[in-house]
Amino acid sequence: MKVKSIENPSQEDLLNILSEGLSSEAIITIFAHCRVHYDGRAKSELGNGDRVIIIKPDGSFLIHQREKREPVNWQPPGSRVSFQVEEDRVRIISVRRKPRETLEVELLKVYLASYLQAEDSEELTLMGSEAEMRDYIFENPEVIEEGFKVLFKEKPIKHGIVDLLGRDKDGNLVVLELKRRRADLHAVSQLKRYVEDLKEEHGNVRGILVAPSLTSGAKKLLEKEGLEFRRVKPPKREKAQRGKQKTLDSF
Amino acid sequence: MKVKSIENPSQEDLLNILSEGLSSEAIITIFAHCRVHYDGRAKSELGNGDRVIIIKPDGSFLIHQREKREPVNWQPPGSRVSFQVEEDRVRIISVRRKPRETLEVELLKVYLASYLQAEDSEELTLMGSEAEMRDYIFENPEVIEEGFKVLFKEKPIKHGIVDLLGRDKDGNLVVLELKRRRADLHAVSQLKRYVEDLKEEHGNVRGILVAPSLTSGAKKLLEKEGLEFRRVKPPKREKAQRGKQKTLDSF
DNA sequence: GCCTAGGTCCCGTTA
DNA sequence: TAACGGGGCCTAGGC
Incomplete structure (x- = not known):
């Protein structure tokens, strides 16, 4: 089963999605009313609101509000995810070492919990760099x-x-x-x-x-x-394999 | 209804989610096997694979692979989304003016189509800038x-x-x-x-x-x-309202 | 790991 | 609008 999703999941449902998603290296996506705390290179607080949360198998962690291209809070690849269960709520915590940074999402209401076991071997080819x-x-x-x-x-x-x-x-x-x-x-x-x-x-x-x-x-x-x-404008041409030759001669 | 989601949607289901999501200013999230073409400031091609696609009400458009914090392809806020229906597939197109840039996603198989009518009035408070x-x-x-x-x-x-x-x-x-x-x-x-x-x-x-x-x-x-x-290290203190006073005297 | 520099950078602010 | 510079920048490439 490549995809799984549950609307308005119970706490048990949510924990299942999280466990299965994490252990199967899926991309987890959650729609939730939440609050966010970050501390690391800087420090931030974000009050209650509805957001889209994405957790990738490489540890990347994204929290998106309804506007902007940039996530409002995030964690870079290599971070480690865990979760804490309290009586009526779940907290997702992501920790990065070096530098030490922690991101904590308090889930107050989950509208949708889902994951995708994504298969993708393609890489972007970019022209005009x-x-x-x-x-x-x-x-x-x-x-x-x-x-x-x-x-x-x-x-x-x-x-x-x-x-x-x-x-x-x-x-x-x-x-x-x-x-x-x-x-x-x-x-x-x-x-x-x-x-x-x-x-x-x-x-x-x-x-x-x-x-x-x-x-x-x-x-x-x-x-x-x-x-x-x-x-000179950057050329948008297909790139052939670029040789690594760097020098022609001493100067 | 704040959230809607359909697993393995029919083409009709998918088009419904897209129309409703766009017209209600929701955040749309799609899990799909797709291919992507971009042309604008640069140009790129991305072959078939499973990705997470996010379309925000401000026109922001994100395509995420299973790794990295950054989207593999995107469109910034202000871009305009539309879609084309072919016999067996749907194409989502996002166009930006100034500079002219187009992003085209060919959906080959949709695993999950969903949207969230997100309510969020909170802004991030950041310390340590x-x-x-x-x-x-x-x-x-x-x-x-x-x-x-x-x-x-x-x-x-x-x-x-x-x-x-x-x-x-x-x-x-x-x-x-x-x-x-x-x-x-x-x-x-x-x-x-x-x-x-x-x-x-x-x-x-x-x-x-x-x-x-x-x-x-x-x-x-x-x-x-x-x-x-x-x-000097940046202070992580709560910011009071910062006055705009800039000059004390001519120099 | 550090250093150096690019990026479809994005983003806010100001003239 | 263009210009200027910050960013929890992120990412890649060397060493």
């Missing part, structure tokens, strides 16, 4: 400028990791910072950090921000710092 | 150092917005960058940007990173740049 942009430029360095050659992908330097490092036709070192979406002040600061880092050991170093567009503030700071911009 | 840290320092500037005085909270400068701006006992301008958790390279770059910005118009400017700890790389860069560190 920064990683694809990087591979695209690696293979087509001329989209940056004529004569540009890539030396390194994901190259660790003194303070950080550069997306792409290469040389222009005049032999200058060139740092590329890629953004899949509109680049902001943060992106410029990041690029500036890399350029200053490399300038300490090499002569002239150019920094180019590569993105579909720039925020107004990013443009101002970029120009003030003598950095450059190239407009 | 950076905002609380800021207020704490604003009220207790001596935790930074003896003689330190705050001038501005959340002060916009030329390139960015400074968390706290003040003066030390010698009259030097002091920029504080706060982090509620261990500060990294990014935080140092951010602080450096603010300090360089203010140095252009004021004489000596000190930059202090205020956080519970530092990453190794952040420490190295901080020292190299002549910036400082103060160890």
Whole structure:
């Protein structure tokens, strides 16, 4: 039986769903009027209301209100679930170690208890990421400028990791910072950090921000710092297997 | 009737749940074997598998696999849901405008269709945020150092917005960058940007990173740049109503 | 485990 | 609306 659900379950029904769901590695979903307490990296309280609660077999724990994409409270994968039974109510507790965090849901009224023994071996294939942009430029360095050659992908330097490092036709070192979406002040600061880092050991170093567009503030700071911009949109292409080759030569 | 659920629903049952759920502003939850297509800021494909699908009345749309805290596919609040009926299957489509994004779920087999007319007026109260840290320092500037005085909270400068701006006992301008958790390279770059910005118009400017700890790389860069560190942990205290007072004086 | 950085980030706030 | 920065961010990839 792949799925099980009980509307307005008795306490016994609820405990059965929870035990069976947990032991069979199912995804458990509960509709309930509840209250939530969290303490860990931060601390929170949520008063009584109707929510959707999801417990996954990897320990992920989600509590959703009727709005927003984000769960109002949660626990990340690896957390351990248990439950406490009191006279008239059930408490679900999830504990994470390192950092220590506890999430406690007090179930005041359960409208629906259910689980699904999900079989799913598929993984998402995503197109249009920064990683694809990087591979695209690696293979087509001329989209940056004529004569540009890539030396390194994901190259660790003194303070950080550069997306792409290469040389222009005049032999200058060139740092590329890629953004899949509109680049902001943060992106410029990041690029500036890399350029200053490399300038300490090499002569002239150019920094180019590569993105579909720039925020107004990013443009101002970029120009003030003598950095450059190239407009490139992330390609939405099927990805072939990407080789791990990272270096062409010492520089 | 606050909740409704049907196991292994017929196509008619399923369409009823969807229509009723959407029109009554309920949270809809479906257990289904499905396939998913997304196109928008990026593009993705997800092959057949069992998932939990949640549709909220604000347009939020979540598709969860059996692992991870994050939905494998989603649509943010404000998206518009519709469905298409074919001979043997139902397709749920969610469209967002600005940017244009579409999410399409092909339901191959539905194990459970349900909705909850959730009533919930409670909001989360969170303790231990950076905002609380800021207020704490604003009220207790001596935790930074003896003689330190705050001038501005959340002060916009030329390139960015400074968390706290003040003066030390010698009259030097002091920029504080706060982090509620261990500060990294990014935080140092951010602080450096603010300090360089203010140095252009004021004489000596000190930059202090205020956080519970530092990453190794952040420490190295901080020292190299002549910036400082103060160890402060975010307070987990109940928040009173926070005044909006931001400035004490021109500087 | 720590560090570094991306994300279809989401989200709130402000000009 | 765009811009800016926080987040209990989460997640992936190195080391």
